[in-house]
Amino acid sequence: MDDTEWIAIVIVGLAAAYLVLSFICRKKGGDCCSGGCPIDPRHKKK
Amino acid sequence: MNAQVKTHQTIEGAAGAEKEIALVGNPNCGKTTIFNALTGLRHVTANYPGVTVEKKTGMMKLNRQDRQAVVIDLPGTYSLLPHSPDEDVVHDVLIGLQAGSRAPDLIVLIIDAMALERNLFLALQVLETGIPVVLALNMWDAVEQNGYSIDADRLSAILGVRCVKTVGNRRKGIAELRRAIESELDLPSVGRFRTCFDAKIEAEIESIRRVIEPFFHDADISRGEAIRILSDSACRNPLLSRNGHSALINQAISQSRTKLEEQGIDWTSFEPVRRYEQIERICGQVVRKISNAKTLTERLDQILTHPILGFLVFFSLITLVFQAIFTWAETPKAWIDAAFRFLEKLISSHLPEGALRSLLTDGVLAGVGNVVSFLPQIFFLFFFIAMFEDSGYMARAAFVLDRLMKKVGLNGRSFLPLLSSFACAVPGILSTRTIQDRNDRLATILVAPLMSCSARLPVYTLLIGAFIPATQVLGFVSLKGLTLFVMYVLGLLVGLVAAYLFRKTLLRGRRAPFVFELPPYRVPHWRTVLTVTWERGKEFLYRAGGVIFAAAIVLWFLASYPKSASLDQAYEAKRIQVQAALSGQVLQDRLKELHAHGAAEAVASSYAGRIGRAIEPFIRPLGFDWKIGVGLVSSLAAREVIVSTLAIVHDVGTDEDSPANLAEALRSEVSSETGLPVYTPLVALSLMIFFVFACQCLSTVAVVRREMGSWLWPGFMIAYMTVLAWGASFIVFQGGKALGFR
Numbered sequence: 111m112d113d114t115e116w117i118a119i120v121i122v123g124l125a126a127a128y129l130v131l132s133f134i135c136r137k138k139g140g141d142c143c144s145g146g147c148p149i150d151p152r153h154k155k156k
Numbered sequence: 157m158n159a160q161v162k163t164h165q166t167i168e169g170a171a172g173a174e175k176e177i178a179l180v181g182n183p184n185c186g187k188t189t190i191f192n193a194l195t196g197l198r199h200v201t202a203n204y205p206g207v208t209v210e211k212k213t214g215m216m217k218l219n220r221q222d223r224q225a226v227v228i229d230l231p232g233t234y235s236l237l238p239h240s241p242d243e244d245v246v247h248d249v250l251i252g253l254q255a256g257s258r259a260p261d262l263i264v265l266i267i268d269a270m271a272l273e274r275n276l277f278l279a280l281q282v283l284e285t286g287i288p289v290v291l292a293l294n295m296w297d298a299v300e301q302n303g304y305s306i307d308a309d310r311l312s313a314i315l316g317v318r319c320v321k322t323v324g325n326r327r328k329g330i331a332e333l334r335r336a337i338e339s340e341l342d343l344p345s346v347g348r349f350r351t352c353f354d355a356k357i358e359a360e361i362e363s364i365r366r367v368i369e370p371f372f373h374d375a376d377i378s379r380g381e382a383i384r385i386l387s388d389s390a391c392r393n394p395l396l397s398r399n400g401h402s403a404l405i406n407q408a409i410s411q412s413r414t415k416l417e418e419q420g421i422d423w424t425s426f427e428p429v430r431r432y433e434q435i436e437r438i439c440g441q442v443v444r445k446i447s448n449a450k451t452l453t454e455r456l457d458q459i460l461t462h463p464i465l466g467f468l469v470f471f472s473l474i475t476l477v478f479q480a481i482f483t484w485a486e487t488p489k490a491w492i493d494a495a496f497r498f499l500e501k502l503i504s505s506h507l508p509e510g511a512l513r514s515l516l517t518d519g520v521l522a523g524v525g526n527v528v529s530f531l532p533q534i535f536f537l538f539f540f541i542a543m544f545e546d547s548g549y550m551a552r553a554a555f556v557l558d559r560l561m562k563k564v565g566l567n568g569r570s571f572l573p574l575l576s577s578f579a580c581a582v583p584g585i586l587s588t589r590t591i592q593d594r595n596d597r598l599a600t601i602l603v604a605p606l607m608s609c610s611a612r613l614p615v616y617t618l619l620i621g622a623f624i625p626a627t628q629v630l631g632f633v634s635l636k637g638l639t640l641f642v643m644y645v646l647g648l649l650v651g652l653v654a655a656y657l658f659r660k661t662l663l664r665g666r667r668a669p670f671v672f673e674l675p676p677y678r679v680p681h682w683r684t685v686l687t688v689t690w691e692r693g694k695e696f697l698y699r700a701g702g703v704i705f706a707a708a709i710v711l712w713f714l715a716s717y718p719k720s721a722s723l724d725q726a727y728e729a730k731r732i733q734v735q736a737a738l739s740g741q742v743l744q745d746r747l748k749e750l751h752a753h754g755a756a757e758a759v760a761s762s763y764a765g766r767i768g769r770a771i772e773p774f775i776r777p778l779g780f781d782w783k784i785g786v787g788l789v790s791s792l793a794a795r796e797v798i799v800s801t802l803a804i805v806h807d808v809g810t811d812e813d814s815p816a817n818l819a820e821a822l823r824s825e826v827s828s829e830t831g832l833p834v835y836t837p838l839v840a841l842s843l844m845i846f847f848v849f850a851c852q853c854l855s856t857v858a859v860v861r862r863e864m865g866s867w868l869w870p871g872f873m874i875a876y877m878t879v880l881a882w883g884a885s886f887i888v889f890q891g892g893k894a895l896g897f898r
Contacts, residue, residue: 114507114511115511117511121709122710122713125705129710
């Protein structure tokens with residue numbers, strides 16, 4: 111493992127968590143196109 | 157004219173003594189100009205509590221009575237059945253349900269005389285409020301200019317109200333209007349026009365009217381309100397939220413709707429259907445065409461809404477759009493590519509070689525950059541759509557396609573949801589809420605994901621750019637643009653065929669009516685066009701910054717791990733061996749080849765490689781290898797992620813040995829077993845066809861689940877689209893191979 115590998119793995123973990131959370135959010139209907147996304151505040155309810 | 161201005165508070169304080177006159181009409185019918193003319197061009201604004209919508213009030217002196225009247229300019233509305241907060245205000249004020257306010261003493265109903273049919277819908281509803289009405293036929297000059305005549309006296313006799321011809325912006329007819337207002341206040345007209353419904357419907361209206369009667373002082377008002385309560389699927393009526401009464405009213409509504417349904421009557425549409433029947437009859441009696449000279453809109457519509465010419469123009473325009481997408485977007489795309497390569501070089505020169513550098517260059521920049529570089533194409537597509545919408549052409553396209561949609565059993569209202577789905581199926585599916593018939597709506601939802609959304613555009617343009625030759629068809633049509641056009645049309649046509657089959661089998665039922673108004677043509681307003689283009693393109697950028705960014709990082713991990721020390725050592729040994737034995741260009745070529753083999757083997761043994769190999773047997777008959785398999789799995793997050801995936805698994809980057817771009821990487825990929833190219837035009841076509849039909853979008857599935865309230869229909873949608881995608885790709889690939897194509 112090189113010196114930067116642990117940083118890369120942490121970033122991968124965060125990205126995976128984001129994907130899982132956004133999937134849960136969409137399952138609950140919090141899609142950015144419809145009801146506002148609880149994960150990303152930019153995606154306001156229209 | 158005797159006019160003065162008072163504050164709303166003053167007016168309310170004197171409400172008992174002063175007459176209240178409400179100006180009501182459709183949006184943009186010239187209400188405010190009439191208001192200014194009646195009140196002396198000065199007004200104050202006041203808010204109703206609880207809403208943010210403004211109404212204007214002013215004072216008008218009534219000559220004969222030597223008294224003043226309060227003139228209220230209400231927000232524009234198309235119907236007394238409200239769909240938005242400003243329409244709620246109009247409804248509540250006229251019905252007398254507005255808190256702290258009473259129903260007006262007189263309504264000046266302003267009608268855009270050039271859009272008599274549309275405006276009469278609201279007029280017929282207003283006539284049933286029982287409040288005295290004066291009708292102002294505004295924009296009267298446009299009627300004559302456009303070669304029409306309206307028999308105002310006949311209209312007055314039919315509707316049972318005083319009619320005045322006005323041209324608000326030139327102050328014409330205002331004196332007559334003032335006189336009519338005063339006369340109506342003195343002596344209200346009698347024998348108002350009333351819309352009568354079928355006896356079965358009237359019985360249910362009466363049963364609801366009896367329940368709500370205590371809230372109203374007038375039987376006419378309670379009848380009109382009963383009609384709206386019965387047909388309002390959104391249940392916005394304030395009576396439904398009144399404590400102690402809502403349960404009783406809801407019970408009556410529920411019973412009446414059930415009875416109507418049992419008798420095969422659509423309770424959501426009986427009102428517009430009946431009213432428009434009567435409006436058609438009224439217009440037939442009062443509107444005459446007196447000049448054969450055609451307006452520009454009429455002349456254009458002769459061609460653009462023609463059953464055959466209209467289709468030809470529509471398809472020609474769309475073909476031109478796709479041609480333009482390919483030619484005009486090339487330069488900005490090259491700029492974006494260059495910017496990302498610059499960023500990659502910058503990171504490579506500042507970070508030491510290792511996992512983090514690889515993550516940033518081979519993962520993030522390769523993944524996100526390859527998707528973002530298609531942004532110009534997406535902006536151009538939305539720019540043209542916005543131009544069509546703002547110029548009034550899109551309504552004509554809807555009109556032309558409506559004929560086709562009726563033939564396949566879809567409602568005319570399905571056009572807009574399907575059109576929205578060309579940007580993204582999620583808002584398209586949400587906009588099907590305007591379709592009242594459940595089977596119509598479900599059929600539209602099921603085919604909406606077949607419209608090629610913006611997420612498919614990067615996939616199409618990548619494959620077309622890499623594999624479709626830059627030749628011209630018929631000497632002037634680019635084959636690349638034509639192929640893109642075919643992909644879009646294929647989704648639309650198969651969607652219509654699928655809708656037809658659904659309506660004939662699973663979703664049988666009668667068709668709901670659809671009323672359609674074609675607006676006049678106008679030069680597109682640049683600010684509107686640019687704003688709409690930016691808003692839609694921004695959604696794509698957000699996705700690139702969110703899901704695609706995260707997916708690229710995870711994909712980099714899956715394509716890079718687990719690392720094999722023995723594989724690295726073996727290739728390092730080979731590299732040393734080659735460097736010792738060769739030199740010059742031969743050495744460089746050999747090293748490039750070694751790097752490609754090493755990278756391919758590393759990806760093949762990675763997690764991504766294992767996933768791809770696991771599904772390879774299922775997709776091999778379609779001409780896809782395991783790398784495309786990884787892309788198909790990852791594209792479930794978002795369709796365009798396949799572009800990132802292919803860039804990552806093909807090791808597109810700044811490395812000297814890496815291919816310069818993804819298109820080149822795909823073209824130069826050679827099978828180690830056969831020595832032949834892995835990706836051919838036939839494989840590219842098969843993959844594009846797969847993307848046209850496959851349901852690879854979790855957002856779409858989630859929103860269908862929510863709209864339908866069960867997993868049955870989203871499950872069916874995934875199943876039929878997957879079978880369709882696999883079958884169509886199989887036929888294209890195997891059929892193409894059998895015919896000798898590669």
